Amino acid sequence: MPQLILLLLFAAIAWIGYRKFIADAEKLSRRQEDARRREETGTQGTLVKDPVTGEYRLKKPE
Numbered sequence: 001m002p003q004l005i006l007l008l009l010f011a012a013i014a015w016i017g018y019r020k021f022i023a024d025a026e027k028l029s030r031r032q033e034d035a036r037r038r039e040e041t042g043t044q045g046t047l048v049k050d051p052v053t054g055e056y057r058l059k060k061p062e
Helices: 001-041
Strands: 047-051 056-057
Touching: none
Parallel strands: none
Antiparallel strands: 047 056
């Protein structure tokens, strides 16, 4: 029985690690795609409107 619990624990850790790896890879892919688009168009970033002041600012990197 302890072997089964240990096996399930390792499987859960592996699953969490896999999901974290996939999330990080997707985030990196999005950043690279955004950088490629900025390079193609010559822009310096994305503007977002501040709802409080109404001013536009550069979007902060995630």
